[in-house]
Amino acid sequence: xxxxxxxxxxxxxxxxxxxxxxxxxxxxxxxxxxxxxxxxxxxxxxxxxxxxxxxxxxxxxxxxxxxxxxxxxxxxxxxxxxxxxxxxxxxxxxxxxxxxxxxxxxxxxxxxxxxxxxxxxxxxxxxxxxxxxxxxxxxxxxxxxxxxxxxxxxxxxxxxxxxxxxxxxxxxxxxxxxxxxxxxxxxxxxxxxxxxxxxxxxxxxxxxxxxxxxxxxxxxxxxxxxxxxxxxxxxxxxxxxxxxxxxxxxxxxxxxxxxxxxxxxxxxxxxxxxxxxxxxxxxxxxxxxxxxxxxxxxxxxxxxxxxxxxxxxxxxxxxxxxxxxxxxxxxxxxxxxxxxxxxxxxxxxxxxxxxxxxxxxxxx
Amino acid sequence: xxxxxxxxxxxxxxxxxxxxxxxxxxxxxxxxxxxxxxxxxxxxxxxxxxxxxxxxxxxxxxxxxxxxxxxxxxxxxxxxxxxxxxxxxxxxxxxxxxxxxxxxxxxxxxxxxxxxxxxxxxxxxxxxxxxxxxxxxxxxxxxxxxxxxxxxxxxxxxxxxxxxxxxxxxxxxxxxxxxxxxxxxxxxxxxxxxxxxxxxxxxxxxxxxxxxxxxxxxxxxxxxxxxxxxxxxxxxxxxxxxxxxxxxxxxxxxxxxxxxxxxxxxxxxxxxxxxxxxxxxxxxxxxxxxxxxxxxxxxxxxxxxxxxxxxxxxxxxxxxxxxxxxxxxxxxxxxxxxxxxxxxxxxxxxxxxxxxxxxxxxxx
Numbered sequence: 001x002x003x004x005x006x007x008x009x010x011x012x013x014x015x016x017x018x019x020x021x022x023x024x025x026x027x028x029x030x031x032x033x034x035x036x037x038x039x040x041x042x043x044x045x046x047x048x049x050x051x052x053x054x055x056x057x058x059x060x061x062x063x064x065x066x067x068x069x070x071x072x073x074x075x076x077x078x079x080x081x082x083x084x085x086x087x088x089x090x091x092x093x094x095x096x097x098x099x100x101x102x103x104x105x106x107x108x109x110x111x112x113x114x115x116x117x118x119x120x121x122x123x124x125x126x127x128x129x130x131x132x133x134x135x136x137x138x139x140x141x142x143x144x145x146x147x148x149x150x151x152x153x154x155x156x157x158x159x160x161x162x163x164x165x166x167x168x169x170x171x172x173x174x175x176x177x178x179x180x181x182x183x184x185x186x187x188x189x190x191x192x193x194x195x196x197x198x199x200x201x202x203x204x205x206x207x208x209x210x211x212x213x214x215x216x217x218x219x220x221x222x223x224x225x226x227x228x229x230x231x232x233x234x235x236x237x238x239x240x241x242x243x244x245x246x247x248x249x250x251x252x253x254x255x256x257x258x259x260x261x262x263x264x265x266x267x268x269x270x271x272x273x274x275x276x277x278x279x280x281x282x283x284x285x286x287x288x289x290x291x292x293x294x295x296x297x298x299x300x301x302x303x304x305x306x307x308x309x310x311x312x313x314x315x316x317x318x319x320x321x322x323x324x325x326x327x328x329x330x331x332x333x334x335x336x337x338x339x340x341x342x343x344x345x346x347x348x349x350x351x352x353x354x355x356x357x358x359x360x361x362x363x364x
Numbered sequence: 365x366x367x368x369x370x371x372x373x374x375x376x377x378x379x380x381x382x383x384x385x386x387x388x389x390x391x392x393x394x395x396x397x398x399x400x401x402x403x404x405x406x407x408x409x410x411x412x413x414x415x416x417x418x419x420x421x422x423x424x425x426x427x428x429x430x431x432x433x434x435x436x437x438x439x440x441x442x443x444x445x446x447x448x449x450x451x452x453x454x455x456x457x458x459x460x461x462x463x464x465x466x467x468x469x470x471x472x473x474x475x476x477x478x479x480x481x482x483x484x485x486x487x488x489x490x491x492x493x494x495x496x497x498x499x500x501x502x503x504x505x506x507x508x509x510x511x512x513x514x515x516x517x518x519x520x521x522x523x524x525x526x527x528x529x530x531x532x533x534x535x536x537x538x539x540x541x542x543x544x545x546x547x548x549x550x551x552x553x554x555x556x557x558x559x560x561x562x563x564x565x566x567x568x569x570x571x572x573x574x575x576x577x578x579x580x581x582x583x584x585x586x587x588x589x590x591x592x593x594x595x596x597x598x599x600x601x602x603x604x605x606x607x608x609x610x611x612x613x614x615x616x617x618x619x620x621x622x623x624x625x626x627x628x629x630x631x632x633x634x635x636x637x638x639x640x641x642x643x644x645x646x647x648x649x650x651x652x653x654x655x656x657x658x659x660x661x662x663x664x665x666x667x668x669x670x671x672x673x674x675x676x677x678x679x680x681x682x683x684x685x686x687x688x689x690x691x692x693x694x695x696x697x698x699x700x701x702x703x704x705x706x707x708x709x710x711x712x713x714x715x716x717x718x719x720x721x722x723x724x725x726x727x728x
Contacts, residue, residue: 094518
């Protein structure tokens with residue numbers, strides 16, 4: 001491995017600070033793991049889809065660092081992000097008598113990362129963990145911020161912890177086995193950072209959308225790095241989600257309503273967020289914050305990345321009902337992330353009538 | 365309520381600092397809750413034994429602070445300290461649409477406190493909670509230190525978090541409904557603080573053992589306060605159990621082996637710890653650290669508080685096997701908390717032969 005191709009983003013959280021490594025051929029390279037604890041036991045947590053693709057290489061490289069490298073394969077899919085599946089990790093750790101120095105390695109997408117992180121937060125009240133994200137969404141989004149969780153039958157991500165990894169190793173080569181639809185869904189969270197935080201980045205994305213869709217390594221590295229940098233800056237200022245961090249949910253209030261209204265799994269999270277950003281941009285325009293041209297640019301880049309720009313016909317009443325149930329709502333009031341100016345976001349409570357206008361224009 | 369009878373111990377943990385209030389008639393007094401958040405929802409978590417005794421009074425006083433006061437009653441007993449029971453708390457919170465500002469109140473002993481604290485740590489990734497401990501053990505031990513957990517079929521307290529309450533309200537009057545055996549078990553953790561940290565306190569306990577057993581309020585207040593102060597000092601220096609904090613486990617390595625070897629629930633935790641302290645004191649003597657007179661004092665105060673001083677006949681091999689499985693063991697080596705001098709403790713690895721001598725003298 002040459003170090004020239006590796007990008008590094010430092011997440012600055014005092015004693016919980018860590019690095020995100022971004023580049024090609026990182027997963028199997030011993031250098032990616034330098035400085036991590038050489039505990040007696042390591043536990044790779046992955047799922048049945050990812051395991052045959054990447055687990056042997058991770059086992060091999062970790063075998064040079066840990067006397068015992070264990071593996072637990074979870075069933076694949078958001079539907080399994082529950083206590084029963086989480087318990088498979090605890091069962092495996094206890095069956096192998098893993099002590100509190102054991103390092104967990106999350107090998108997979110956002111679901112594997114969320115569950116491994118939460119298991120690490122809870123096992124013996126906290127063991128170290130490392131993220132090895134293998135989806136674009138996990139590389140740009142769930143690897144930064146320390147949010148871990150499982151779902152409850154009555155709500156998504158309702159049970160979890162803020163818990164930081166020791167390191168994130170984002171190997172861009174793992175994206176080559178990802179379905180095209182998953183690449184597009186990951187790009188939704190990349191696009192988001194332009195309107196909310198970096199107007200120049202939106203311009204860069206408009207120039208490089210085709211390269212990203214073609215999985216060009218240089219373009220991917222830049223996109224992942226810039227996304228992580230922006231998220232890191234926001235999270236660094238607001239680790240426990242008191243305020244500023246809410247802007248990362250641009251497009252998510254509409255998006256969650258789409259996911260929930262259709263039943264989770266119909267649309268991918270990123271697809272719902274892509275469409276949600278088109279709606280939230282239009283809401284910002286109706287509030288007089290941005291002009292028609294800017295909303296058109298957002299709609300166009302979402303579309304070019306292969307994402308839907310028109311929401312399903314749930315009916316405005318149902319959309320509003322679902323948005324009022326969102327975890328971000330307080331005392332029944334829906335607050336939206338809006339674009340206050342190109343590259344700057346804020347929070348607003350919006351009259352129902354205006355939300356209905358947006359839904360009439362962009363769904364059904 | 366007159367404030368003259370209230371003792372206050374400050375637990376100093378930077379932004380997670382909190383107060384322990386100790387005294388009579390605290391539970392129903394509005395002043396005990398001053399300064400706590402007045403969120404829309406409060407959730408009292410208790411069990412079926414404690415609820416009829418104290419829940420109505422807590423509901424009444426919280427009703428003056430929170431528009432909605434909810435109640436969830438868990439089944440009573442360590443055997444229910446599991447995921448299924450924890451989930452009753454999440455079910456109740458979600459069924460009542462409790463948001464992330466909801467304050468949880470733990471009303472009960474150590475099991476209720478551990479589960480409520482862990483639920484608070486995890487619900488929406490963290491909501492505030494207040495401890496209202498109603499057993500002596502919970503007042504002197506589990507209310508300080510921020511340890512929360514549930515059990516796993518393969519091990520006790522294996523799944524949990526370090527999570528601090530906003531306040532601990534230790535009403536000594538709630539101890540009057542406690543079985544005498546539970547008072548004795550709580551005193552085991554009180555006695556502990558003499559040998560490990562405060563030789564004068566051991567002398568005070570020798571003078572006041574009868575008053576404590578008779579639930580004299582002044583004696584109880586002093587004993588609870590001093591125990592919390594010492595634990596607070598140790599925990600403040602080592603919040604996440606890196607080293608020093610281990611001395612709080614004086615008597616616990618032998619004690620856990622007794623509890624586990626007999627099957628949990630046969631002996632109370634405090635009973636096992638009482639006997640374990642007699643064994644650990646003898647181990648310290650055999651290491652040449654303390655004299656015969658001091659081990660006799662420890663044995664005598666344990667006995668006077670109604671606690672067992674002779675372990676069950678598990679056989680030395682079984683004791684050693686169980687101690688090697690203890691969570692504190694690392695790479696199979698058992699490390700014991702020993703008394704290095706009256707009022708001072710340390711950690712030692714001890715040859716199996718010496719442990720066998722201790723077991724031969726104090727069990728069977």
